[in-house]
Amino acid sequence: MPVATTIFATNSSIPEQKLLSNSAPFPAVLKPSSSESSDKQSLLLALEQPGGKSLLRNELARSGAVLLRGFNLDSAADFDELVQRLDGEEFPYSVGGEATRQRVLGRVFTANDGIPLHKPIGFHNEVAYLPNSPSRIVFFCQSPAPQEAGGSTLVAHGRTVYEKLVESGHEHFLEELSQKGVRYSKKLAQGGHGSWKSMFQTDDKLEAEQRAEKVGSRIEWLDNDEARFISNPCPGVKINPHTGEKVWFNTIAGIQVFKASTPPGSFDAYFGDCSPFPQDALDACLRILDEEKVAFPWQKGDVLIVDNANVLHARQPSKRPRTVLVSLLK
Template sequence: MEIQHHTVEQVEGWSVGRLDQFEGFTSPLVVTPTAGPDLREYFEAHRPLIKEELHRSGAILFRDWRVNTAADFYEVMSAFSDQTLDYTQRTSPRSQVINKVYTSTDYPPDQEIQPHNESSYAFTWPLVIAFFCLTEPATGGETPITDNREMVKHLSQSTIELLEKKGVSYTRNMLDWLGLSWQEVYQTDDKHKVEALLKKDGIHFQWVDESHLRINWHRPAFQMHPVLQTKGWFNHAYFYHRLNQDPRLLDLVEETDLPFIIRLGDQSEITEAVYNELKQAYKAATITFPWKKGDVLILDNMLFSHARKPFTGQRKILVSMAEPVRFEQLV
């Protein structure tokens, strides 16, 4: 197969439609096969075109292709990118399935995961994140996605200016009995290696005790997209806000020891009013659809955030990340 087309709609062997229409904005593309169902083959032949469309629309759902196993999914992602990533500097429990393919966050099924862009707080993050439905849930378990460009349209100018001016301050506490330990986060038992990494990235750190590492750093609320060269919303200000955290945590630890603490860059609080504004803005721009076994959903991680609904049954969604972006590239 050779690339002979200018848009994804012109590629022979597949059909391009859209998810159900959502009020006020355009929903992502849905690509289904009309000839051979080997998605890896199409990715190899049309990689530049697919990437171009992904960075334009932000999300593409590939449905009814022959992707049945974790190995199939890894082959598809390897055809899409030469830079698939390991899951490092971890913030949530995930299990590696095969090389560079992981389970999505291993939280209990009754818990909802709020919208976020993968690793937006980090020094390195994936430009691309992909999800594969290995097992459909019995009920629920959707992965809602939000176009950040649409979400920002629902924010007041004062909130945008506040976050643009002050940025976001992140504090993380790693304790061996609550959340992920520092050994799990950095995938090493060597404190010197951890300290070297933190110093390299300019992160302030404190060993509260042998099992408790506290780190603090600052990030812009809006980041430059390395391909589009446009600035967009890219942070965890909403996700890690105290109002999204389990209130039972405060029965276990002091507020200063919560796993994540979010403030504005000048250490002032992100108020409840701003939190509620962000909550409503995400809600207004979110797209939710049911998973179908074999689905492959690819997101531009700097354009679209993702979440998770509670579910019943044996839901198994796998994830793979690609195309590393380093913060220092953009400043």
């Protein structure tokens, strides 16, 4: 059996990497050390051993995101085998989840069936609009986008976003966000993708209200059997329990992207007391995320592990046959 850490090449990189303030590469990249270790079985064996688990855990703690590349993972079944070897149980993405996902097999889901590939998805931390969110998101590229068709999954470190907002003079906004939190609202259709029935998995309005309350939100009923989802105040800033550093953690930027391409009132985000965010702070947030993002072209078989508490992700517009699958872990 190979020693777990020897299957990984030292100092692997991709051209798009950035350097974080703690001098860690972002994302960290793990590639096979030789052609003999560039297969699925070598990777799975390494992740079964304490040394391999420890290496992956340490890289994720330093960088917030780890890209596994070159191990010839081919299918959803291969991806599920890898996920089964990662620490942590499956995060139950069900009642209250905003994205439309279908289980492919095991712990593997489609990433988001509700938003067409030609539309962007803005930066967000996964399920930041509910009290409980996954600790890690694991992405798998089953089919990359056609060349020159975009489709990257973008990442940005929340610590960097927070630091840059402070540097640009928005300390008061961050203090207010820390104290008040953020509320999210979304207009829900009567049926189909993006409906209150799919979000709360019921056709009964009373049951939908009860399920919304259980996940820290409420429903307002509108005309034509439509509804509005409104969250309770959620964190806008979190503190890393290991370092004590403050981290930008929310879906504020993602909401701004949705608002730009949907009818008025479809999406919104505001302080927990329902007062609006200052526009200059929103503009600064979007600018910083654009400057600090990492966008690398997917290659078939790539796996990207993201620390959801510290790193935001987004999606570039793309075209078929791009297929990226996902697994959420507690």
